[in-house]
Amino acid sequence: MKQTARIISTYSADVMGVCSALFELGGMTVMHDASGCNSTYTTHDEPRWFDMDSMVYISGISEIEAIMGDDEKLISDIADAAEVLKPAFIAIAGTPIPTMTGFDFEAVASVIEQRTGIPSFGFPTTGMNTYIYGASMALAGIAERFVDEPSKGESAGSTLQMSSRKIMSVVENCCMRPNGIKVNILGLTPLDFSIIGQDESIVQWLENEGFEVVSRWAMGSSLDEIRRSAEADVNLVVSAAGLGAAEVLWNRFGMPYAVGLPVGDDLKEILADTLKDLAEGRAEKSVTICKDVTMDSFADEEAAAKGPVVIIGEGVTSLALASAIEFETGRNTKVLCATEPLGAVLRDKDRLTPDEDDIIPELEDAACVIADPMYKPIVPEGATFITLPSEAFSGRIYREEITNLIEDFDQLLNKII
Amino acid sequence: MLKKVYEKQNKLSADEIPHVRIADANFPAPFRSGLEYSSPARGTWNIVHTGMLIPEAHEIFVCAAGCLRGVVLTAAEMGTQDRFSTVAVRENNLLDGDMEELVIEGVTDIINKLPKRPPAVLVYTSCVHHFTGVDLDMIYATLRSRFPDIDFTDCYMNPIMRKSGLTPDQLMRSRLYMLLHEREKNPEAVAIIGNDLPTDEDSDLMRVLKGAGLKVHEITSCKNYAEYQEMAESSVYVSYNPDAAPGGDMLAERLGGTHYALKFSFDYDEIDGTFAGLAKALGIAPRSSEEIAALRADCERELEETKKLIGDTPVSIDYTYCPRPLGLARLLLDHGFNVIRVYVDGIPGGDRAAFDHLQKEHPDLMIYPTVHPGMRFARTVNEEEGGFVLAIGQKAAAFENTDHFVNVVEGGGMTGYEAVTRTCALIRDAYMNEKVMRELVQVKGLGCEVCVR
Numbered sequence: 001m002k003q004t005a006r007i008i009s010t011y012s013a014d015v016m017g018v019c020s021a022l023f024e025l026g027g028m029t030v031m032h033d034a035s036g037c038n039s040t041y042t043t044h045d046e047p048r049w050f051d052m053d054s055m056v057y058i059s060g061i062s063e064i065e066a067i068m069g070d071d072e073k074l075i076s077d078i079a080d081a082a083e084v085l086k087p088a089f090i091a092i093a094g095t096p097i098p099t100m101t102g103f104d105f106e107a108v109a110s111v112i113e114q115r116t117g118i119p120s121f122g123f124p125t126t127g128m129n130t131y132i133y134g135a136s137m138a139l140a141g142i143a144e145r146f147v148d149e150p151s152k153g154e155s156a157g158s159t160l161q162m163s164s165r166k167i168m169s170v171v172e173n174c175c176m177r178p179n180g181i182k183v184n185i186l187g188l189t190p191l192d193f194s195i196i197g198q199d200e201s202i203v204q205w206l207e208n209e210g211f212e213v214v215s216r217w218a219m220g221s222s223l224d225e226i227r228r229s230a231e232a233d234v235n236l237v238v239s240a241a242g243l244g245a246a247e248v249l250w251n252r253f254g255m256p257y258a259v260g261l262p263v264g265d266d267l268k269e270i271l272a273d274t275l276k277d278l279a280e281g282r283a284e285k286s287v288t289i290c291k292d293v294t295m296d297s298f299a300d301e302e303a304a305a306k307g308p309v310v311i312i313g314e315g316v317t318s319l320a321l322a323s324a325i326e327f328e329t330g331r332n333t334k335v336l337c338a339t340e341p342l343g344a345v346l347r348d349k350d351r352l353t354p355d356e357d358d359i360i361p362e363l364e365d366a367a368c369v370i371a372d373p374m375y376k377p378i379v380p381e382g383a384t385f386i387t388l389p390s391e392a393f394s395g396r397i398y399r400e401e402i403t404n405l406i407e408d409f410d411q412l413l414n415k416i417i
Numbered sequence: 418m419l420k421k422v423y424e425k426q427n428k429l430s431a432d433e434i435p436h437v438r439i440a441d442a443n444f445p446a447p448f449r450s451g452l453e454y455s456s457p458a459r460g461t462w463n464i465v466h467t468g469m470l471i472p473e474a475h476e477i478f479v480c481a482a483g484c485l486r487g488v489v490l491t492a493a494e495m496g497t498q499d500r501f502s503t504v505a506v507r508e509n510n511l512l513d514g515d516m517e518e519l520v521i522e523g524v525t526d527i528i529n530k531l532p533k534r535p536p537a538v539l540v541y542t543s544c545v546h547h548f549t550g551v552d553l554d555m556i557y558a559t560l561r562s563r564f565p566d567i568d569f570t571d572c573y574m575n576p577i578m579r580k581s582g583l584t585p586d587q588l589m590r591s592r593l594y595m596l597l598h599e600r601e602k603n604p605e606a607v608a609i610i611g612n613d614l615p616t617d618e619d620s621d622l623m624r625v626l627k628g629a630g631l632k633v634h635e636i637t638s639c640k641n642y643a644e645y646q647e648m649a650e651s652s653v654y655v656s657y658n659p660d661a662a663p664g665g666d667m668l669a670e671r672l673g674g675t676h677y678a679l680k681f682s683f684d685y686d687e688i689d690g691t692f693a694g695l696a697k698a699l700g701i702a703p704r705s706s707e708e709i710a711a712l713r714a715d716c717e718r719e720l721e722e723t724k725k726l727i728g729d730t731p732v733s734i735d736y737t738y739c740p741r742p743l744g745l746a747r748l749l750l751d752h753g754f755n756v757i758r759v760y761v762d763g764i765p766g767g768d769r770a771a772f773d774h775l776q777k778e779h780p781d782l783m784i785y786p787t788v789h790p791g792m793r794f795a796r797t798v799n800e801e802e803g804g805f806v807l808a809i810g811q812k813a814a815a816f817e818n819t820d821h822f823v824n825v826v827e828g829g830g831m832t833g834y835e836a837v838t839r840t841c842a843l844i845r846d847a848y849m850n851e852k853v854m855r856e857l858v859q860v861k862g863l864g865c866e867v868c869v870r
Contacts, residue, residue, distance in 0.1 A: 002504070002522055002523050002526045003504055003505040003507060003519065004502065004503065004504050004505075004523050005489075005504075005505070006527050007498060007501075009486075010482050010485045010486050011482065011486075013483030013486055014483070015483050016483065016486070034544065034577035036484060036574070036576050037483060037484075037487075038454075038455035039487060040484075040486050040490075042455045042457060043459055043487065043490075043859070043861065044486060044487060049457055050457045050859065053428070053793060053794060055790070057452040057453055057455075057790055058453050059452060059453075060450065060451075060452070060453045063577050066548070066577060077451040078452065080451060081452050081790040084433070084790075085790065085793075095481070095483055096480075096481045096483070096484070096511075096543075096544060097544055097545075097577060100511060100545060100548050100549070126481070126483075126508060127481040127482065127483030127484065128481045128483070128505075128506065128507050129482070355505070374493065374498075377498075394490070394493065395490045395494075397490070397493060397494060
């Protein structure tokens with residue numbers, strides 16, 4: 001009930017997750033809010049704001065508009081702006097005030113779409129969930145509305161024709177041969193991956209393994225590339241923000257998906273094999289790496305006997321890290337997931353910990369804690385603290401200290417050992 | 418590492434960027450309100466910064482996670498995370514009607530967990546409390562009875578009220594002094610109130626007060642809570658930030674004494690008039706005509722020297738630089754400077770005379786908004802013109818895409834004729850020396866390190 005945080009930060013909220021997920025796709029996203037959400041988002045949640053034009057705005061709702069239920073003001077403001085700015089789509093995302101006034105997001109989006117002729121979304125975010133919830137909802141919306149049916153001869157699961165230039169690129173970059181499998185990466189936002197090149201590292205790893213990347217949702221892909229996503233054979237969900245879209249793409253096109261992040265050599269191998277199995281129909285709808293692929297026993301009983309390595313953060317990243325640590329060191333791990341896991345990706349020993357009070361007792365037996373630096377004040381003095389900054393938690397403050405987990409996992413591992 | 422995918426497909430031409438000739442502009446709202454853009458310039462203070470001016474006070478925000486996010490990180494970035502806590506409002510709290518309990522128990526829980534009992538706690542409630550009709554009186558009465566050794570005051574993060582009644586900024590500045598306890602008045606003591614940044618030691622105001630041998634209190638120089646309480650001995654409270662005036666009136670009514678709202682101005686006659694009023698409020702002699710003539714001559718010399726240096730370099734001004742952006746534009750244009758743009762969403766009431774003057778004498782001056790949706794693409798204006806614009810203020814610098822800018826917010830502690838001379842010196846510095854605009858303007862709360870003590 002207390003829902004307090006004496007000293008730790010709070011995660012980016014659902015409304016910001018919508019903005020972040022849609023940022024690069026050429027649409028216009030409107031936070032239906034009085035003020036504050038815009039500067040918060042553009043300062044702490046959106047590292048691309050200064051350098052990349054994107055149409056993210058607030059509605060600036062006033063007390064009288066809220067009390068009188070004046071939705072027309074919002075609708076006409078959006079229609080006026082859209083007429084000049086011509087966005088590819090329009091998205092409205094909610095905050096506490098429209099939640100309280102019972103704002104009908106779907107209906108208003110429908111009116112705007114009729115008036116402007118521009119595809120429009122109403123995302124009923126409340127400002128009370130984490131960014132994962134909003135980003136997942138937004139990417140699912142894109143999957144519903146914008147992904148085209150695969151063109152003939154390029155359907156999911158078919159043998160794909162790579163351009164000669166692409167083949168050369170893949171061959172030059174690695175010794176792996178193209179395996180003919182196309183992949184979409186789902187759940188990429190700077191909130192989880194920052195702008196330090198982790199998105200590129202994931203792409204590079206996939207290409208080194210012989211995969212072709214069709215689209216990245218949604219860092220580094222245009223809306224046109226996203227539209228072609230059904231050409232892929234399988235989806236790789238790298239954060240829980242991608243789970244909503246993965247489900248939609250499964251339902252629409254029967255595209256299977258793997259949930260995981262390529263961290264550490266063992267996990268990378270498992271993840272690559274899983275993607276191949278899924279693409280070739282040897283596995284079911286989805287595989288959650290780290291949960292479905294677990295260690296039966298710890299080879300190093302001495303290491304396992306130490307207190308757990310506790311990882312606090314977003315579910316998929318934390319689980320990938322936990323599994324990689326278990327594989328590489330034999331140490332026991334525990335994930336404290338502070339964001340919505342959405343797909344129930346957690347293991348039995350992991351915990352959902354939305355509040356400071358939930359986290360503190362879970363750290364009592366920790367030998368080592370890996371978390372954002374803003375958790376440090378609540379970590380027991382006896383535990384080794386390893387910083388793993390997250391834009392979604394501490395914003396831009398520790399950006400220069402963020403570890404590229406795909407490429408530099410060993411550096412982090414050395415701190416544990 | 419940042420791959421640019423979105424290539425300004427919606428880029429607007431210079432003509433399409435929203436703007437209006439001042440001759441055609443309406444007062445006080447030259448632009449229709451609509452969707453709002455957020456400039457990356459972040460130097461102005463917010464309610465977290467301002468609250469932290471009270472030494473040793475602890476801030477507790479009670480609101481939804483989305484609203485907490487910006488304030489938590491404001492505190493963290495300014496290095497005062499240990500004086501900041503939060504209580505998250507969730508959907509069930511809206512439905513269950515237990516908002517009072519959430520605030521009381523949440524604040525109690527935090528206070529009990531603090532390593533050291535703070536002398537004062539600022540509890541910030543938000544729009545959701547306003548809309549659900551929360552009984553704030555009961556909440557504060559309960560907290561005061563539970564913690565009689567702590568001073569509590571009500572603060573607000575309810576931006577939905579920014580268009581009606583006192584603005585959140587005005588309200589916050591008024592709350593800064595609600596914790597002062599009544600004490601015996603000292604006729605020789607005066608307090609400068611409502612400004613975030615310390616008043617310049619060589620400003621007209623400070624020279625007048627110290628020249629009269631008065632003891633000057635200012636929240637920015639209080640080292641601890643006890644020193645802050647000494648402000649209550651003041652017989653006269655002087656504000657010069659227009660948003661501090663309502664708080665000054667409240668303070669004088671509550672503790673006694675006089676509040677004098679000194680006008681921030683670039684108009685010589687208005688400066689003289691407002692300082693004559695100050696002298697009367699303080700019961701001291703006004704500045705002599707010789708003094709005034711010398712001050713005016715200083716200003717003219719500074720303006721001449723500055724104009725000689727920068728010539729016809731285009732100049733733009735934005736409202737974050739000072740409370741009278743049009744007053745500054747008027748001063749500079751009347752002295753031959755090439756002011757081409759002023760960025761302002763609404764024209765401050767105090768700028769009415771300057772507005773009227775500019776409409777008549779400099780009708781082609783362009784007024785640009787800062788929050789209009791089209792301003793997302795305004796940074797291209799300067800690129801297309803290919804020149805360098807000297808910007809006065811962070812938002813102007815960001816829109817003009819220039820590293821030649823004056824990096825000051827909220828008047829920077831200037832008052833009187835010193836605002837003219839210091840502005841001239843800053844313009845010369847901006848002309849001669851480039852700054853890294855991209856880095857500097859994105860820092861929140863310029864000068865907020867004054868709160869860390």
